[in-house]
Amino acid sequence: MLEIKNLHARIAEDGTEIIRGLNLTVKDGEVAAIMGPNGSGKSTLSYILAGREDYEVTEGDILYNGESILELDPSERAAKGIFLAFQYPVEIPGVATMQFLKVGMNEQRKARGEDELTTPDFMRRVKEAAAELQISPEMLRRPLNVGFSGGEKKRAEILQMALLEPKLCVLDETDSGLDIDALKIVADGVNALRAPDRSVIVITHYQRLLDYIVPDTVHVLYKGQVIKSGDKTLAHELEANGYADIIGAAA
Amino acid sequence: MNIQAGIKLTAAEAALVESYNEQVGELPGDGNTLVARDTLLSDLKTAGLPTRRVEAWHYTDLKSLLKTVPAFLRGASAQRVEPIVPGSTVLSVVNGKAHTRVLPEGITAKSYADALLDGSAADGLVARDADDVIGRINGSFVRDGLIVEVAEGAAFEAPIEIQSVQNCGQVNTRFPVRFGAGAKATVIERHLAIGEDAALVTSVTDMRLADDAEVTWIIFQSEGDADTHLAQFKAELGANAKLRLYVINGGGKLVRQEIHIAVAGEGSDLTLRGINLLGGESHTDVTFTVDHNVPHTTSTEVIRNVVFDRARGVFQGQIRVAQDAQKTDAKMSCNTLLLSDDAEFSAKPELEIFADDVQCGHGATVIDIDHTQLFYLMARGVPENKARAMLVNAFVAEIVEELDDETLVEALEGVISDWLEKYA
Numbered sequence: 001m002l003e004i005k006n007l008h009a010r011i012a013e014d015g016t017e018i019i020r021g022l023n024l025t026v027k028d029g030e031v032a033a034i035m036g037p038n039g040s041g042k043s044t045l046s047y048i049l050a051g052r053e054d055y056e057v058t059e060g061d062i063l064y065n066g067e068s069i070l071e072l073d074p075s076e077r078a079a080k081g082i083f084l085a086f087q088y089p090v091e092i093p094g095v096a097t098m099q100f101l102k103v104g105m106n107e108q109r110k111a112r113g114e115d116e117l118t119t120p121d122f123m124r125r126v127k128e129a130a131a132e133l134q135i136s137p138e139m140l141r142r143p144l145n146v147g148f149s150g151g152e153k154k155r156a157e158i159l160q161m162a163l164l165e166p167k168l169c170v171l172d173e174t175d176s177g178l179d180i181d182a183l184k185i186v187a188d189g190v191n192a193l194r195a196p197d198r199s200v201i202v203i204t205h206y207q208r209l210l211d212y213i214v215p216d217t218v219h220v221l222y223k224g225q226v227i228k229s230g231d232k233t234l235a236h237e238l239e240a241n242g243y244a245d246i247i248g249a250a251a
Numbered sequence: 252m253n254i255q256a257g258i259k260l261t262a263a264e265a266a267l268v269e270s271y272n273e274q275v276g277e278l279p280g281d282g283n284t285l286v287a288r289d290t291l292l293s294d295l296k297t298a299g300l301p302t303r304r305v306e307a308w309h310y311t312d313l314k315s316l317l318k319t320v321p322a323f324l325r326g327a328s329a330q331r332v333e334p335i336v337p338g339s340t341v342l343s344v345v346n347g348k349a350h351t352r353v354l355p356e357g358i359t360a361k362s363y364a365d366a367l368l369d370g371s372a373a374d375g376l377v378a379r380d381a382d383d384v385i386g387r388i389n390g391s392f393v394r395d396g397l398i399v400e401v402a403e404g405a406a407f408e409a410p411i412e413i414q415s416v417q418n419c420g421q422v423n424t425r426f427p428v429r430f431g432a433g434a435k436a437t438v439i440e441r442h443l444a445i446g447e448d449a450a451l452v453t454s455v456t457d458m459r460l461a462d463d464a465e466v467t468w469i470i471f472q473s474e475g476d477a478d479t480h481l482a483q484f485k486a487e488l489g490a491n492a493k494l495r496l497y498v499i500n501g502g503g504k505l506v507r508q509e510i511h512i513a514v515a516g517e518g519s520d521l522t523l524r525g526i527n528l529l530g531g532e533s534h535t536d537v538t539f540t541v542d543h544n545v546p547h548t549t550s551t552e553v554i555r556n557v558v559f560d561r562a563r564g565v566f567q568g569q570i571r572v573a574q575d576a577q578k579t580d581a582k583m584s585c586n587t588l589l590l591s592d593d594a595e596f597s598a599k600p601e602l603e604i605f606a607d608d609v610q611c612g613h614g615a616t617v618i619d620i621d622h623t624q625l626f627y628l629m630a631r632g633v634p635e636n637k638a639r640a641m642l643v644n645a646f647v648a649e650i651v652e653e654l655d656d657e658t659l660v661e662a663l664e665g666v667i668s669d670w671l672e673k674y675a
Contacts, residue, residue, distance in 0.1 A: 073635065083630075090623050092642070104631035107632045
């Protein structure tokens with residue numbers, strides 16, 4: 001599904017290098033957790049995967065299903081099935097949530113050469129997915145993310161993910177700012193999407209989310225590199241001992 | 252009609268004088284009307300078109316911007332068009348000639364030309380002040396328009412569209428409008444051009460809202476790329492009257508829309524919302540004054556500008572609060588989205604306050620497309636050009652959505668996205 005090879009990347013504006021030789025492989029159907037202390041490059045990695053132009057890749061490559069995606073803009077990557085659930089979903093006053101969902105779904109379908117959805121079909125899909133995530137019709141009538149609580153924004157991200165049916169889902173600290181009930185709803189939403197042909201990268205600070213979305217692999221990111229990889233027990237180890245031991249061993 | 256020695260008229264000024272001399276014999280009016288016209292024209296000739304040295308015209312130097320004046324055309328053809336909101340009651344002025352028709356109960360419309368002929372309109376043919384060049388040109392040349400009266404307590408299911416369709420040449424119209432006490436209505440004042448050659452359009456709307464009247468008035472101007480549009484909207488609000496005024500500019504080469512409002516009755520409220528969609532080489536100026544003359548009145552003004560290409564825009568907004576007008580609450584903001592390096596916008600908000608217990612404020616911003624929002628839309632699969640268009644649309648649609656009538660919102664959003672499709 002995804003192969004990141006010796007990736008180096010920096011902030012375009014000031015040249016600060018954030019990712020320094022990162023290697024990571026995620027197989028079809030795999031749920032990979034990426035953990036690491038603040039400033040290790042976790043969010044940057046998620047933005048680079050989605051194609052944010054504020055970052056510049058200086059070395060290495062990102063292969064998605066065997067093809068480099070570095071030259072693709074964010075909308076082209078999205079059409080190929082890459083989805084980023086934002087840590088801070090963006091408020092856009094004046095864009096209705098429903099309109100946004102419809103445009104997003106149809107533009108992706110168009111890019112893949114598929115027919116646009118009919119309005120009844122679109123409405124039915126949104127209604128079903130929203131109900132699963134306990135998103136009220138009233139919320140869908142508001143402008144995109146405007147006036148949503150932190151939990152509502154995160155649920156709206158998962159709603160978009162469910163509707164867009166991506167192949168590679170990147171969840172950037174989707175657990176931040178969620179109470180335990182909201183966390184369960186979001187985790188159930190993600191688990192419902194687990195499939196043999198769909199991979200998930202879960203970026204998180206805490207073990208807590210991984211109790212609900214159980215990963216196949218866990219990778220520790222530090223100073224822009226993966227310094228240790230393991231199975232789900234690695235997350236428990238980190239929870240018990242912190243990052244210091246692993247960082248010490250890698251240094 | 253001698254030209255004073257030493258004053259040299261510009262080509263446009265000379266053309267106006269010449270055009271007046273040529274038309275005066277056929278302009279409707281009695282003796283008093285003719286005297287009023289002559290006075291306005293003579294003042295126009297003496298003062299000339301305003302330059303940037305005239306404060307009210309500082310950002311729109313009409314003397315240099317108005318290069319030519321098209322001739323008055325006899326017999327240019329035009330036809331009324333479908334209203335913006337389907338099912339509206341349409342009143343039309345086609346190439347400057349008003350057409351009256353049977354209207355729903357509670358509203359009447361009479362030809363302004365008749366009022367000029369019988370002399371009853373003569374008193375209205377005066378300039379607001381020494382800088383009122385629109386009043387002068389319009390008052391000198393006006394041929395027709397509609398006198399609209401809405402009865403006390405009247406209310407209507409459908410909007411009323413007053414449609415002015417121009418096909419080149421000169422068009423000068425007036426619209427005196429009266430709303431009786433407690434009347435409720437939504438009116439769309441629409442100016443559009445069908446010809447490709449230049450038109451000079453002047454239009455003056457003069458409105459009175461009696462006590463408790465509630466009116467939504469939408470001015471939508473979509474003249475052609477060669478046209479000059481000089482318009483004035485004046486309104487006086489009685490006690491507890493509410494005027495919601497939307498001004499949408501989406502066309503014209505040289506546009507000046509003046510808005511002068513007196514919130515004159517206690518409890519009266521003005522909501523002004525402006526949308527300027529500017530592209531090409533357009534120069535568009537919205538100049539606004541509001542006078543809070545009595546205690547306990549409110550006004551809010553929000554202007555949103557979208558500027559592409561080499562277009563230039565101007566917003567001058569002045570809130571004036573009289574000494575007695577305590578407890579006035581007035582807030583004005585002007586936000587501009589500049590979308591090209593050559594685009595330009597000048598904002599001049601002003602407060603002039605003589606009362607000491609008021610809440611007044613203003614703010615102005617100039618921004619580019621928000622890159623985080625753009626990335627977010629693209630990350631969901633929306634291609635860049637479409638994502639940009641969505642964001643520009645959102646910037647102005649936010650204002651339109653304040654109108655609670657869904658049909659109206661949909662119609663205006665359609666107008667905006669049509670414009671964006673053409674220019675963005």
